Amino acid sequence: MTTTPTEAADASASMPFLSDFWYAAGWSAEIADKPLARRILDRPIVLYRTASGKAAALDDCCPHRMVALSQGWVEGETLRCGYHGLRFDCAGACVEIPGQALIPPRAKVRAYPVVDRWHLAWIWMGDPAEADPATIPSLPWMDSPEWAFSNGTIVYDCDYVLLLDNLIDLSHTTFVHRQTIGTDDVARTPIKTTAERNRVLVERYMNDTEPSIMYVKAGGFTGKVDRWQRIEYTPPANIVIDAGAVPAGTNDKSRGIDTRVVNIVTPESRARTFHFWAFVRDFKLDDAEMTDYLARALTHTFNEDKVLIDGQQRNVEARPQQRMLDNNADAGVVQVRRIVERLARGG
Ligand code: FES
Ligand SMILES: [Fe+2]
Incomplete structure (x- = not known):
């Protein structure tokens, strides 16, 4: 088989990412109430811990005007965007739009499953429906x-x-x-x-x-x-x-x-x-x-x-x-x- 120079370059420059797995997003101790911006598999993610101690991860992009959610802050079990104050729960659903009663269905952000285990915070990068904590490596x-x-x-x-x-x-x-x-x-x-x-x-x-x-x-x-x-x-x-x-x-x-x-x-x-x-x-x-x-x-x-x-x-x-x-x-x-x-x- 012949390949063009461009195809050959792509093939050898890097290996593909595997999404349907648990990855360590960080040490559990790193995930705190101050949101942490971290890129994982080339996707921007915001990691944070809610008032009840639950670790959470959302796409680091507010669906409103696309500011990074990592510039916001945690309020109770939610994360508030630091620009116009939209608030999201850990599943990524918008629960508050300041000055507006109706929350449109598009006001949501992708949420990633996160589990604390073995001192690490594990994030599932594939389809959330497939996330099974039993497949986190045993350590x-x-x-x-x-x-x-x-x-x-x-x-x-x-x-x-x-x-x-x-x-x-x-x-x-x-x-x-x-x-x-x-x-x-x-x-x-x-x-x-x-x-x-x-x-x-x-x-x-x-x-x-x-x-x-x-x-x-x-x-x-x-x-x-x-x-x-x-x-x-x-x-x-x-x-x-x-x-x-x-x-x-x-x-x-x-x-x-x-x-x-x-x-x-x-x-x-x-x-x-x-x-x-x-x-x-x-x-x-x-x-x-x-x-x-x-x-x-x-x-x-x-x-x-x-x-x-x-x-x-x-x-x-x-x-x-x-x-x-x-x-x-x-x-x-x-x-x-x-x-x-x-x-x-x-x-
Ligand atoms: S950009 Fe997040 S609330 Fe406006
Ligand atoms: Fe070494």
Whole structure:
């Protein structure tokens, strides 16, 4: 099949968005009574929390004169536009037009379902009738008393799939993250990749290996360790990394560390991406210094990625005809992209 240069450029410049999914709109703590403007899947959204504590999301455009509703304010269970004062409920219905008794049917705004779960506010970007909270990813460690929690947000100037590529293939940690999680053995240890219809699992087991700098600080290891990484992708853009280590040859979890790195990726636009990350651990649960250290270490780590990926995006945009090269370590990358492409085609 031949394509025109324009078609080829469109095909390689960015990946399609998948709408029929729950995305993290932000951390629940970010959604408050002051309206928050946030672009998600290239749609302007206003997020806010009503007096009763319910998180809500509306199209950020007043149907009256099209001013951003995020410039208004919350009143009880409603949001008032800051221009001429129309007031809307959480379903997007207009409930007041100042100076006018009759509310015409067109006075309404699109509402998006929002659910607070696992410290995150999840927004359904597809047909609201299809929104089923049971399909929000299960992240039980996020608010379990048996796990401690550090978190943060990084915003990348890249297509969201470049960030998925980065998270599913941790071989880069050897070269990019030497101050935290990278060691020589990560890149040279072969991976096992399992692809299912809507799931990709990449596993790497490093036995009798040097612990990374962050693992030494976190786990207090004095010698070599047996270390694992199990990286799981599920659509649209969630990657949970089950990672940890025990002293080499002991198989003793009580002397090791068990962690999950939860990565919830939300496209802001074609070339800007939110990364809501959490690091949960099963050790030193009440150690605030450890929580702080891990938050700093992970922020440093993801910012190292950001520098590379933001530059990668600029290269990809400048060379729309060029195809990337796939190595053995890209097995997970290839499978994730296949799932995104299939779902985007409606398959
Ligand atoms: S633009 Fe919102 S009330 Fe007029
Ligand atoms: Fe990284």
